[in-house]
Amino acid sequence: MKKVLARMSMTNLGYVCLLMSVAALGIFVYALAVQSPAAALLGAALFVLMTSAVVGFRVGARVRARMNESDIDLPSENIWARPLRREQIDRYLARYRNTRDKHEHMLQTVTTPGASAHDVQQAMEKHAA
Numbered sequence: 348m349k350k351v352l353a354r355m356s357m358t359n360l361g362y363v364c365l366l367m368s369v370a371a372l373g374i375f376v377y378a379l380a381v382q383s384p385a386a387a388l389l390g391a392a393l394f395v396l397m398t399s400a401v402v403g404f405r406v407g408a409r410v411r412a413r414m415n416e417s418d419i420d421l422p423s424e425n426i427w428a429r430p431l432r433r434e435q436i437d438r439y440l441a442r443y444r445n446t447r448d449k450h451e452h453m454l455q456t457v458t459t460p461g462a463s464a465h466d467v468q469q470a471m472e473k474h475a476a
Contacts, residue, residue: 356407356410357403357404357406357407357410358403358404358407358408358410358411359403359407360399360403360407361399361400361401361402361403361404361406361407362400362403362404364396364397364399364400364403365396365397365400367396368393368396368397368400371389371392371393371396372393374389375389375390375392375393414429
């Protein structure tokens with residue numbers, strides 16, 4: 348069991364605990380509705396599972412932040428996103444960023460108020476060259 352937990356990421360473990368806590372919540376509500384004496388035990392299990400989920404997500408976020416080699420702040424919206432390596436970012440910038448800047452220049456020329464068709468034609472010819 349310990350080996351399985353060691354191979355599993357803390358984020359995934361937190362997610363599994365979150366899913367189990369949702370199931371435990373349903374069982375807990377049912378136990379309360381039928382006035383079962385096991386409701387207290389189920390409530391404690393629900394608390395433990397939710398706490399484990401929060402701890403798993405927090406530890407997973409710390410591990411992910413430590414793995415970050417790109418000097419870019421990691422967004423916290425996607426906890427499963429792998430941090431990009433610096434060479435991946437450099438390859439992207441070399442491949443696509445230069446083209447994007449040219450398109451932004453053309454777009455600025457086209458959307459400038461008072462730009463004539465001649466100005467737009469010149470911008471397109473510059474881009475083609």
